[in-house]
Amino acid sequence: MRPENYQPVEHPPSHEFELYFGPNHPGIEGNYALKVRFNGDKVENVTADGGYLHRGFEKIMEERLWIQNVALVPRICVPDPPPMEETYAQAVEMLGGLEVPERAQWIRAMLLEMSRIAAHLFIVGGCAATIGQYSNMFWGVADRDRILDLFEEVTGARIYHMFITPGGVRRDIPDGFLDRLSHLLDYLDARLPEYDDLFFDNPVHHRRAEGIGQMTQQQALSWGVTGPNLRACGLPFDVRRDDPYLIYDQLEFDIPTETGGDVLARTMVRRSEMIESTKILRQIIQRLPHVKGPIRCPLPNPLAWNIPAGDAYARTEAQKGELAFYVVSNGGTKPWRVHVRGPSSMHAVQVLEKLCLNARIEDIALIMFSLDACPPEVDR
Amino acid sequence: MVETLWILGKTLVQIVIILIPIILAVAYLTYAERKIIGYMQVRIGPNRVNFSAIPLLRRGRGLGQPIADTLKLLFKEIIIPSNSDRFLFVIAPILSIAPALAAWAVIPFADGWVLADINAGVLYILAMTSIGVYGVIIAGWASNSKYAFLSTLRVTAQVVSYEIAMGFAIVGVLMAAGSLNLGDIVAAQKGSIIHWFWLPLLPLFVIYFISGVAETNRAPFDVAEGESEIVAGFHVEYSGMLFALFFLAEYANMILISALAAIMFLGGWLSPFQGIPVLENLFSWVPGIFWMLAKMATLLFFFLWFRATFPRYRYDQIMRLGWKIFIPITLVWIVLVGLFILMKLPPWFVA
Numbered sequence: 113m114r115p116e117n118y119q120p121v122e123h124p125p126s127h128e129f130e131l132y133f134g135p136n137h138p139g140i141e142g143n144y145a146l147k148v149r150f151n152g153d154k155v156e157n158v159t160a161d162g163g164y165l166h167r168g169f170e171k172i173m174e175e176r177l178w179i180q181n182v183a184l185v186p187r188i189c190v191p192d193p194p195p196m197e198e199t200y201a202q203a204v205e206m207l208g209g210l211e212v213p214e215r216a217q218w219i220r221a222m223l224l225e226m227s228r229i230a231a232h233l234f235i236v237g238g239c240a241a242t243i244g245q246y247s248n249m250f251w252g253v254a255d256r257d258r259i260l261d262l263f264e265e266v267t268g269a270r271i272y273h274m275f276i277t278p279g280g281v282r283r284d285i286p287d288g289f290l291d292r293l294s295h296l297l298d299y300l301d302a303r304l305p306e307y308d309d310l311f312f313d314n315p316v317h318h319r320r321a322e323g324i325g326q327m328t329q330q331q332a333l334s335w336g337v338t339g340p341n342l343r344a345c346g347l348p349f350d351v352r353r354d355d356p357y358l359i360y361d362q363l364e365f366d367i368p369t370e371t372g373g374d375v376l377a378r379t380m381v382r383r384s385e386m387i388e389s390t391k392i393l394r395q396i397i398q399r400l401p402h403v404k405g406p407i408r409c410p411l412p413n414p415l416a417w418n419i420p421a422g423d424a425y426a427r428t429e430a431q432k433g434e435l436a437f438y439v440v441s442n443g444g445t446k447p448w449r450v451h452v453r454g455p456s457s458m459h460a461v462q463v464l465e466k467l468c469l470n471a472r473i474e475d476i477a478l479i480m481f482s483l484d485a486c487p488p489e490v491d492r
Numbered sequence: 493m494v495e496t497l498w499i500l501g502k503t504l505v506q507i508v509i510i511l512i513p514i515i516l517a518v519a520y521l522t523y524a525e526r527k528i529i530g531y532m533q534v535r536i537g538p539n540r541v542n543f544s545a546i547p548l549l550r551r552g553r554g555l556g557q558p559i560a561d562t563l564k565l566l567f568k569e570i571i572i573p574s575n576s577d578r579f580l581f582v583i584a585p586i587l588s589i590a591p592a593l594a595a596w597a598v599i600p601f602a603d604g605w606v607l608a609d610i611n612a613g614v615l616y617i618l619a620m621t622s623i624g625v626y627g628v629i630i631a632g633w634a635s636n637s638k639y640a641f642l643s644t645l646r647v648t649a650q651v652v653s654y655e656i657a658m659g660f661a662i663v664g665v666l667m668a669a670g671s672l673n674l675g676d677i678v679a680a681q682k683g684s685i686i687h688w689f690w691l692p693l694l695p696l697f698v699i700y701f702i703s704g705v706a707e708t709n710r711a712p713f714d715v716a717e718g719e720s721e722i723v724a725g726f727h728v729e730y731s732g733m734l735f736a737l738f739f740l741a742e743y744a745n746m747i748l749i750s751a752l753a754a755i756m757f758l759g760g761w762l763s764p765f766q767g768i769p770v771l772e773n774l775f776s777w778v779p780g781i782f783w784m785l786a787k788m789a790t791l792l793f794f795f796l797w798f799r800a801t802f803p804r805y806r807y808d809q810i811m812r813l814g815w816k817i818f819i820p821i822t823l824v825w826i827v828l829v830g831l832f833i834l835m836k837l838p839p840w841f842v843a
Contacts, residue, residue: 137723138719244711247532250533251533254535314803316805474718475806477721
């Protein structure tokens, strides 16, 4: 006798099957799960299932002092932490009415651009690794390590610098640092043709990446995609240019775009952005020695630092796209609410689900990496 | 009776003499792969395990690594998933290693150095390598895992398609040499480096080697194992020595493909300096097996080199390459080889 409320189990049709892609999968950056329904090799439906890296940063920050949060924000996104620090610092500066000295602004911009190159190397290498070319990944990681060495020299830390504080930076750059940075840029320029041969111009890579995960400019805009992913659709939108912060209005740089909107276009935009970042860094190397002055504005006692009530929305161009912090203060020593508008929370969930449709199994990891989906930042 | 026992004992000893170097070669091929790809990827590769008891090898740059790996795999637990078919699960790796080793019976390492000098040598090798794919199919089926099953479907289609292109490439060699015996195929290439079959059969040589890469599921055709897609493919549920058997089979097949390519297209044990006035005499003391091994090593290096430089092809692209490019080219070239033979094109087909 079947019970009254008996419901037969719904099986998918025999030509379809479901596969759990993650949360622990070699092709996925961080812990992130995709529940994929396949028809043969074709993807019929994708359901993104995040939350495996949820560490509750936004809530924790409400329980910490304004200055303590400096140590917390870089941990939101692992490959590209300085923009997090910068954006948080900007929001606090807006609220507290702090004026950042010019020298600190140049140093900050330098760190941001170094971080952009490092993160792009990392993510382009990751793209290569998802299609089985580990050489490019190891090269990228090895060259990124040289940038991390320089980070260590300036900030004392390789990944989580906690260097950009509200009101300035923690300390000045060491002697001879700009020369070493200049050498590094020369080295990276010399390496670029090798990367081109191995990966960017590799015919097999072009065959794999062309036409995969394509989106139009209209779609990208309506889905809220920013950063290299939007520029790969042909729209030259960049916060550094369109809403300049720090000293970016004094620098000359192009905003590279591609028109394909597919995986290949996104990779190529990242390649051109690395070149642009080296150009920016060269300009900074020339200008920074002539900018004298303090590196930090005087701060009150950080343990009893009351920031006037109000709210602030600060935005910057991180490596993944537009990054913004919305910070509300009710006049106390701690923020009342912090909201992080992470770029990948826009394009790593819904957009990823849509782009994966009609792709093949092999392309899922590639699409995810090419979107620069960063699970720690999605979950925050 | 005594005579039978004598032949049996002699054959057994010969088998051991062939198999032990092959298994050692497989072990050190993994070491070479890790080292070579390591240097190509700006890292060092294994460098910790050394033979500290032997003075010369005390600073051996990780030469002990394959031995350590083998020991580790031997002592690991073999986990058999509860939902798997136990019998098939265990038989699958055996099915893939046995033909990979058995195929070596007909390979001549030097003039006359062959275990079984049979006239259908090439056919025997084709038969053995086709059995090998059953191990993979059964492994994927018996594991009862979606990832393994997906990989099995891919391997089956891929290996079957590339076997056709490979078979046609071999047909070209058979026509040129006029024999299925591997020793005779080498003998037909005597003369000089230009007499080797790589030149008249150049497209077939390239297609044979690329098909060989696809046949052994190596990068850039490693969709069967596609680490970032289907995790490890057919052997995702295997552990310990059962996994090691798949590993052994893959590398033994790589060496086999290189040996065959060396025999059929690069003149096997023949010296590359044959027919060159001074150099020929200068190098006449070098034993044939050295040239054979050198040619195999060069081809094996290509396997590793491919892995470090090429991204993986997508599965449908692999199938397109196999069916729409390789098979037509081989078919056309077989006709051309027929014409060459009819025209008695010098210097290859004069006989």
